[in-house]
Amino acid sequence: MLTKRKSDGGRDSAERLALAILAWMATDDERLYPFLNATGVTPDTLRASAGDPGFLAGLLDHVMGDEATLMAAAEALAVPPERIAAAWRHLSPTEFDDGFSDSASRGEDF
16 A cells, blocks of 8 residues: 655745745845854845755754844744744754763763
């Protein structure tokens, strides 16, 4: 029996929100250019970069790193900041588990 593979609606939704934030940022050079400078993306390569999920994760990382930008984006897009945070967590790579975190938090020595 063949089954259709379901698309990741959460990822799609997170990417759409990130693209909406990028469009919002693109209307304000004072918000856009610091992000471009931090990423090394140029205005000429911005459109191609917008299709890269890693780029979108970086965009949300940038927004989450500055509360004023986060709040302004949330207000401009009429979404709660928690929704942006959820999209950021959804698109961000999973954290590396070095195997030491649990033992360190329990106070174990090596």
